[in-house]
Amino acid sequence: MARGKRAAIEGPAQPMQIDPGFHPEIRYRGRAMRIERYLDQLASAAIRETTGQTSSPLLRPTTDPRHGDYQLNAAMALAKALGKKPREIAEPLAAKLAEHPAIARAEVAGPGFVNLHLDDTWLGERLTEAARDAERCGIPLVDTPEKIVVDFSSPNIAKQMHVGHLRSTIIGDALCRLLRAIGHEVIGDNHLGDWGTQYGLLLVGMREFGSLDALDEQPIEELERVYKLASARAKDDEDFAERARTELAKLQSGDAENMALWKKFVDTTRRELERTYERMGIHFDEWLGESAYNDMLPGVVERLLAAGLAREDQGAVGVFWQELEGAPAKLAKQKEPFLVRKRDGAFLYSTTDIAAVLYRKDRWHADRSLYVVDARQGLHFQQLFAVAQLLGVEMQLEHISFGTVLDEAGKPLKTRDGKAVTLASLLDEAERRAEARIREGIAEKKLHIDEQDVPTVARAVGIGAVKYADLRQNRSSDYQFDWDKLVSFNGNAGPYLQYAYARVASIFAKGGEDLDAAVGPIVLREPPEERLGRVLARFGEVVHQAAESYLPHLLTDHLYDLAKSFMSFYEALPVLKAEGDVRASRLALAALTARQMRRGLDLLGIEVLERM
RNA sequence: GCGCCCGUAGCUCAGAUGGAUAGAGCGGUGGACUUCUAAUCCACUGGUCGGGGGUUCGAAUCCCUCCGGGCGUGCCA
Numbered sequence: 001m002a003r004g005k006r007a008a009i010e011g012p013a014q015p016m017q018i019d020p021g022f023h024p025e026i027r028y029r030g031r032a033m034r035i036e037r038y039l040d041q042l043a044s045a046a047i048r049e050t051t052g053q054t055s056s057p058l059l060r061p062t063t064d065p066r067h068g069d070y071q072l073n074a075a076m077a078l079a080k081a082l083g084k085k086p087r088e089i090a091e092p093l094a095a096k097l098a099e100h101p102a103i104a105r106a107e108v109a110g111p112g113f114v115n116l117h118l119d120d121t122w123l124g125e126r127l128t129e130a131a132r133d134a135e136r137c138g139i140p141l142v143d144t145p146e147k148i149v150v151d152f153s154s155p156n157i158a159k160q161m162h163v164g165h166l167r168s169t170i171i172g173d174a175l176c177r178l179l180r181a182i183g184h185e186v187i188g189d190n191h192l193g194d195w196g197t198q199y200g201l202l203l204v205g206m207r208e209f210g211s212l213d214a215l216d217e218q219p220i221e222e223l224e225r226v227y228k229l230a231s232a233r234a235k236d237d238e239d240f241a242e243r244a245r246t247e248l249a250k251l252q253s254g255d256a257e258n259m260a261l262w263k264k265f266v267d268t269t270r271r272e273l274e275r276t277y278e279r280m281g282i283h284f285d286e287w288l289g290e291s292a293y294n295d296m297l298p299g300v301v302e303r304l305l306a307a308g309l310a311r312e313d314q315g316a317v318g319v320f321w322q323e324l325e326g327a328p329a330k331l332a333k334q335k336e337p338f339l340v341r342k343r344d345g346a347f348l349y350s351t352t353d354i355a356a357v358l359y360r361k362d363r364w365h366a367d368r369s370l371y372v373v374d375a376r377q378g379l380h381f382q383q384l385f386a387v388a389q390l391l392g393v394e395m396q397l398e399h400i401s402f403g404t405v406l407d408e409a410g411k412p413l414k415t416r417d418g419k420a421v422t423l424a425s426l427l428d429e430a431e432r433r434a435e436a437r438i439r440e441g442i443a444e445k446k447l448h449i450d451e452q453d454v455p456t457v458a459r460a461v462g463i464g465a466v467k468y469a470d471l472r473q474n475r476s477s478d479y480q481f482d483w484d485k486l487v488s489f490n491g492n493a494g495p496y497l498q499y500a501y502a503r504v505a506s507i508f509a510k511g512g513e514d515l516d517a518a519v520g521p522i523v524l525r526e527p528p529e530e531r532l533g534r535v536l537a538r539f540g541e542v543v544h545q546a547a548e549s550y551l552p553h554l555l556t557d558h559l560y561d562l563a564k565s566f567m568s569f570y571e572a573l574p575v576l577k578a579e580g581d582v583r584a585s586r587l588a589l590a591a592l593t594a595r596q597m598r599r600g601l602d603l604l605g606i607e608v609l610e611r612m
Numbered sequence: 613g614c615g616c617c618c619g620u621a622g623c624u625c626a627g628a629u630g631g632a633u634a635g636a637g638c639g640g641u642g643g644a645c646u647u648c649u650a651a652u653c654c655a656c657u658g659g660u661c662g663g664g665g666g667u668u669c670g671a672a673u674c675c676c677u678c679c680g681g682g683c684g685u686g687c688c689a
Contacts, residue, residue: 079669196689330616334614378684403617403618446651447651479625488651491637491638502649506648
C-alpha cells in the first residue's frame with residue numbers, strides 16, 4: 001500500500017520535470033542517486049522563496065518513521081534572526097515543499113520541525129532509473145575530481161606483517177576503492193619500511209650467520225632469525241655493533257656490494273608480502289618505500305635550515321616549535337622537537353616523510369595525501385603537517401588514524417608467548433573457522449554449497465569476515481577482536497551480508513531470470529517494498545559520505561540496513577510467484593539490491609558468492 | 613608535566629556540522645518453515661549517555677571541572 005498521493009504516471013521513468021519558477025538551477029541528475037543532497041537543495045530554494053534567507057535547511061533523516069523520511073530543522077534556527085515564531089516560518093516552507101513531486105506530504109510538528117514524507121511514485125521512478133544504471137550503480141561523480149594519495153599498509157621489510165598492519169591495510173584499501181568510486185584519481189602507495197638503522201645489523205648478520213638459500217625460500221623468516229641473532233650480538237659485542245654501523249654507512253652512501261644484498265632483502269620480502277596481499281585482494285599502485293626518498297634527504301634538511309624552520313641542537317637538527325613563529329600552539333606547548341637529522345648524521349623517518357610530501361606534490365601534483373596509520377603516531381603527523389604548511393606545500397594532508405586491535409580481555413592482541421599475531425596466521429584461522437561453520441551449515445542442510453566449492457567459499461567468508469569486522473567499527477576507537485562474532489552468520493557481520501546476497505542471487509537462479517534484464521518499472525506498493533525502496537535510494541549518498549569522511553563504517557552500517565530490509569521484504573512478499581507488473585517491480589527491487597550489495601561490498605574489498 | 617583518544621543497555625558497538633520518546637547486534641523470553649535458501653524472519657526484554665556545573669528554545673554531542681581507563685612524548689618507526 002503506497003503512502004500519500006500518487007500521480008497517474010506509470011511505465012518507464014522519465015527524467016523529472018521541475019517547475020522552473022521553483023528552483024530553476026536544480027536538476028535531479030538522472031540516474032545518479034544522491035537523494036539527500038537533492039532534497040537539501042530543494043529545501044534551500046524553498047527557504048529562499050519563503051523567507052528571503054540563504055541558509056541551510058538542516059536536513060536530517062528522521063529517527064522515527066512516524067516523523068516521515070526526512071526532517072528540516074531550519075525554522076528554529078531562523079526564528080531569532082527573523083523575529084518570528086518557528087512555526088510561522090515552518091508553515092509556508094512546508095506548503096512550498098509539498099508542491100514538489102518528490103514530496104508526498106510536508107507537515108509542521110513540535111516546535112517547528114518540517115517533516116517530509118517522500119512520494120512513493122517519485123521514489124519508484126528514481127529507483128527504476130537506478131536499476132537501469134548497471135554501470136555506475138547510481139553513484140554520482142564528484143564535481144571536482146582530485147588526485148589523492150593513500151599511504152597505507154606500509155609493513156617493514158624483514159618482518160612479518162602482524163595484526164598491527166591489519167587495520168591500515170583493510171581501511172586503506174577500502175578508502176582507495178571508495179574515493180575512486182566517486183570519481184577521484186587515487187594512488188594507493190605502500191610506503192614500505194625498507195631503509196634505516198636495522199639494515200646495518202642485517203647486512204653484517206647475514207654474512208655472519210645467514211643462509212642465502214633460506215633467504216630465497218623463506219625470506220621473512222630468515223631475515224627475522226638473522227636480525228634476532230645480530231641484535232643480541234650487538235648488545236654485548238661492541239666490535240660487532242661498530243661493524244654494523246660501518247656497513248650501514250656504506251649502504252647509505254651507495255656501496256655496490258651492500259646495495260646488492262639489501263636489494264635482495266627487499267625483493268625477496270616483497271614477493272612474500274605480495275602473496276598475502278593477493279590472498280586479501282589488495283592492490284597497490286605504487287610501492288615507494290622509504291629508500292625511494294633517500295637522495296632527497298640531505299636537501300630536505302638544508303631546505304629546513306635555510307628557511308629558518310630548523311636548527312642544530314646537541315649535534316642533531318630539528319624543528320623547535322616553541323621558538324617558531326606561526327607554529328601551532330599545541331606543538332609549541334608540548335616542546336617536543338621534530339628531529340630530522342641525528343647527531344651521527346643519519347636521517348629519520350620524519351625526514352623521509354617530509355621528502356615524501358614534497359615528492360607527492362611536485363611529482364604527482366597530488367591534491368590530497370592520506371596517511372592510514374595507527375593513532376599512536378598522531379603527534380608525528382601533527383608535526384609533519386605543520387612542517388609542510390610552514391614550507392608552503394599546498395596539499396591537503398590527513399592522518400586517517402585508527403585504534404588498536406584488542407583481544408577478548410581488552411589487551412592488545414598477542415600470541416600466547418606474547419608475540420604479535422602474524423597476519424598470515426590470523427587469516428589462516430579465519431578461513432579455518434569459516435570452513436568449520438560452513439560444514440555445520442551443510443550438515444544441517446541450511447547452506448547449499450557443493451563439496452568442491454567449500455574451500456572457495458571458506459576463503460571468501462573468512463577473509464570477508466575479518467575485513468568486515470574491522471571496517472564496521474568507527475576507525476578511531478580500539479576494537480575488540482572476537483572470533484565467534486566474526487564468523488557468526490547472523491547479526492552485523494560479514495557472512496550475514498554474503499548470505500543475504502546469495503539469497504537474492506538465488507531468486508534469479510531459481511526463476512531462470514536475468515538479473516541485468518530486471519529493470520522494472522519499480523512501483524512501491526506494500527510497506528516492505530516502501531522500506532526497502534527507501535534504503536536503496538540512499539546508496540549513492542552513503543557512498544559519498546563514507547568516502548569523503550573517510551568512514552567506511554557508514555557504508556557497512558548501510559549495507560547491513562539494506563540486507564535487513566531485503567530479508568524482511570523477501571520473507572513477507574513473493575517475488576517469482578507474483579504476477580505481471582508486480583513481479584517485474586519486485587524482480588527489479590531484488591536486482592537493484594543485488595547490485596548494490598555486490599558493489600557496496602566490493603567497495604569494502606569483500607567478495608560475494610552467488611550461492612551458499 | 614604537556615598533548616591526544618576513550619567512558620552510551622548484562623556484553624560488543626552506532627549515534628556527522630547540537631534536534632522530537634538515545635539506536636543496532638549479541639544475550640534473554642515468546643512466536644513463524646507443505647510456499648522464491650529458517651545460519652532467516654517477527655515480537656518482547658533491557659539505559660542516572662562516568663559525576664557535577666555552564667551555553668542554548670533544545671546537549672550523549674559544544675565549553676569548564678572532577679573521576680576512571682588507554683596512548684604518545686629528543687636523536688626507533
